[in-house]
Amino acid sequence: MNASISPADGPFPSPGHDHSHCVETAIARAERLCAERGARLTGLRRQVLELVWQSHGPIGAYxxxxxxxxxxSGAAPPTIYRALDFLIEQGLVHRIARLxxxxxxxxxxxxxxxQFLICTACGSSAELVEPEIAGAIDRGAAALGFRVDTRTVEVTGLCPRCQSR
Amino acid sequence: MNASISPADGPFPSPGHDHSHCVETAIARAERLCAERGARLTGLRRQVLELVWQSHGPIGAYxxxxxxxxxxSGAAPPTIYRALDFLIEQGLVHRIARLxxxxxxxxxxxxxxxQFLICTACGSSAELVEPEIAGAIDRGAAALGFRVDTRTVEVTGLCPRCQSR
DNA sequence: GCTCATATGTTATAATGTAACGCCCATGAA
DNA sequence: TTCATGGGCGTTACATTATAACATATGAGC
Structure with a gap:
């Protein structure tokens, strides 16, 4: 199993967590990936990526x-949405449709x-990377002759911390 | 495997399909289910359910x-949303978050x-009921100690007809 | 420096969804 | 019968999310 975390360094954020470290790491990875690809991680795009990571959970565009x-000052909706479009295209950010x-x-x-687990109590989310889920989806689709492009998996429920509160 | 269809009577709508029959069947099932449950399928709610079914694919609230x-005449957004809330609560309608x-x-x-397969070429959708997908999700969630409430699975791609066009 | 494509600023508007209040009507109790 | 109750719906207004369209700036390569 290959589960991991968003945005903290455990399955779900723990209390004493140094989040700024996560942000820095994420930015560094993004820089490297974009450099490799020749994609332009501009100042604006980097700022938006930092803001996304600074949030302790999924965050809305506004x-x-x-x-x-x-x-x-002067940033407008298209400013955000264009930056997000770029970041999503580069696989640096995911959009959670339900939220x-x-x-x-x-x-x-x-x-x-x-693939996301979304806690409805605290709003945090965790990202799964489960080949089994993708495999089960692909088999179901293949049985209907459907050619798969993207797979959205969004699960709501309670994270471990919120279950014990 | 237990795949089936929406809104037609095959994995994806076929050309000479008599859709009005589907609508009637769906309404009849809804009447029966609501009667069993003591839920009130009022005139408005039935009309909205008919409209949902009359669409040959997912349809927006507006x-x-x-x-x-x-x-x-005089119907307003809350008219539709309240009826949809009821129909979703009763499991008669699904909402597709991505769309x-x-x-x-x-x-x-x-x-x-x-669980939905959504054709990005023709806009049609098919509903899957795959216990394997739900099982894979539940295992992934359990490994993180997450208690699952709802599972959203939305897959985009090409339906069989659109692949061969 | 020039040119071109791309990125960003800016204004306006589209699309989707909800809050809040009041009326009506069916139901059941006094 | 009358009256309280609650659900369903009408209605107005508004909140939230997202995009179109056009102008300007910036930066990489020549």
Whole structure:
């Protein structure tokens, strides 16, 4: 099993966690990946990626916009959405459809699509990378002759911490 | 494997299909289920369910609203959303998060959550009921100590017809 | 420096979804 | 019968999310 975390360094954020370290790591990985690919991680795009990671869970576009305005007065919705489009294209950010929200990808570089566990009590999320889930989906689709492009898997429930509260 | 269809009577709609029959069947099932449960399938709710089924694929709330206005002048967004809330609660309709759209459930009465194949070429969708997918999700979640509530599975790609065009 | 494509700024608007309040009507108790 | 109750729906207003369209700036390569 290959489970991991978003945005903290355990399956779900733990209390004494140094999150700024995660942010730095994520930015560093993003820089490297974009350099390898010749993709332009501009100042704006890096700022938006930092803001996504600084959030302790999935964050909406307009919340990001509010925070971005602290850095760039005059930012407007297209500012955010264009940056997010780029980051998603590069596999650095995932969009969670059920929440209309965005979250940093824990496995940039590895070809995969997001599988998310979303805690309805605390709002945190964890990213799964489960080949078994993708495999089961592909078998079901193949049985109907369907050619798979993207797979969205979003699971709601309670994270370990919120179960014991 | 237990695959089936939405809204037609094969894995994906076929050309000479008599769709009005599907609509009637769906309404009849809904009447029966609601009667058993003591749930009130009112005139409005039945009309909305018919409109959902009359669509040959997932349909947005405001498209439904436009059509409903042909039957009830003065219908407003809450009219549609409240009816949809009821229908979803009763398991008669599913919401497809990626599309912000709604589709009739092929398996009302059977406890399940929607698993959808969505053709990006023709817009049609097919509903899967794959215990293997749910099982794989549950195992992945259990490994992180996550208690599952709902599972959203939405797969995009090409249906058999659109692959051969 | 020039040119071109790309990135970003800017304004406006589209698309989707909800809050809040009040009326009506069916139901059941006094 | 009357009246309280609650659900369903009408209605208005508004909140939230996302995009279109056009102008300007920036940066990489020549």
């Amino acid at each position: 919340d990001l916009l509010d925070r971005l305005r602290g850095l760039r 209309n929200a965005f979250v940093g990808c824990d496995h940039p570089g590895a070809p995969h699509q997001g | 498209d439904l609203l436009d059509r409903l206005r042909g039957l009830r 912000n759209a709604f589709v009739g459930c092929d398996h009302p009465g059977a406890p399940h959550q929607g």
